[in-house]
Amino acid sequence: MTVLLLGDSNLVLLQNQHPDLMQLAFGVDVDVESRAVGGAWSGSLRGQVGDRNPAAYDAVVLSIGSSDSHPDYSSSPDLFRENVTQELERGGRWVALVPPGVARAHGPFDTGEVNALIKEYAAVLAELVTTHGGTAIEVRAVTDRLGPAAFDPDGRHLSRATYEALVPQIAAALDTMPPVTGQPAR
Numbered sequence: 666m667t668v669l670l671l672g673d674s675n676l677v678l679l680q681n682q683h684p685d686l687m688q689l690a691f692g693v694d695v696d697v698e699s700r701a702v703g704g705a706w707s708g709s710l711r712g713q714v715g716d717r718n719p720a721a722y723d724a725v726v727l728s729i730g731s732s733d734s735h736p737d738y739s740s741s742p743d744l745f746r747e748n749v750t751q752e753l754e755r756g757g758r759w760v761a762l763v764p765p766g767v768a769r770a771h772g773p774f775d776t777g778e779v780n781a782l783i784k785e786y787a788a789v790l791a792e793l794v795t796t797h798g799g800t801a802i803e804v805r806a807v808t809d810r811l812g813p814a815a816f817d818p819d820g821r822h823l824s825r826a827t828y829e830a831l832v833p834q835i836a837a838a839l840d841t842m843p844p845v846t847g848q849p850a851r
Contacts, residue, residue: 666723666844667696671713671752674703675728675762675804679828686828690835698722706732706740707748719757723844726835728762730790731821734782735774745786749793758845759799760838762831763787765808769820776820800838807831 668691670676680687680699691697700713707729719725729749733740753759764787766780791801804823807830808815815827823831 666692666694666839667721668698668839669717669719669722669725669757670697670699670701671710671725672701672728672762673705673730673732674701675731675764675823676701676726677703678822683825683828686825686832690832691839692836701728704732705729706735706738707745708738708740710748710752714752714755719752719755719759721845722757724760724839724842725757726760726762727790727794728764730764730786731767731783733786734779742785742789746789746793749790753793753797753799758842759794759797760835761790761794761799761801762835763791763801763803763805765803765805765815765823767821768813768816771819771821800841802831802834802838804831 670680676699679690687697702709702713705713710729730745732738733745764783766783767776770776770779787805791803794801804827807827811824811826811830815824816822817824
């Protein structure tokens with residue numbers, strides 16, 4: 666099985682800080698190519714995909730939307746929709762980690778306002794991925810259940826406990842996808 670990781674720090678941290686959980690999510694004999702980068706926004710996806718063909722992978726796992734809510738990116742729900750749709754239309758089997766929001770916004774930003782924006786982007790991501798036949802994993806369901814333990818001390822990044830709860834959902838989503846590379850699923 667081949668898996669392409671795209672998007673933001675949620676996938677970077679899973680890979681870099683919790684490699685033992687990577688095996689549980691993607692399997693032992695899985696070829697995982699990560700193009701995810703911390704701080705990525707939807708406008709970063711075109712560069713992350715580059716000349717790769719998402720349809721050539723058994724699965725594409727995407728985490729995007731939190732940074733789009735930040736004023737530095739001058740994004741909007743419409744631009745987010747356009748950027749994500751552009752990649753989804755290239756084909757492939759997509760699994761999205763729908764952003765949950767943050768426990769604490771950085772800088773001078775109000776956490777409630779940031780979460781309201783992230784919620785808007787999360788709804789768009791879930792709609793787009795499912796409309797294109799993919800699976801949207803609602804990370805917020807996990808973070809709501811875990812409460813303060815869902816986030817690292819910075820209040821923005823997911824904790825190990827959250828990843829431990831998400832990994833079975835990622836694995837289950839991948840198990841439902843027929844392989845395209847001729848390799849057995851997970």
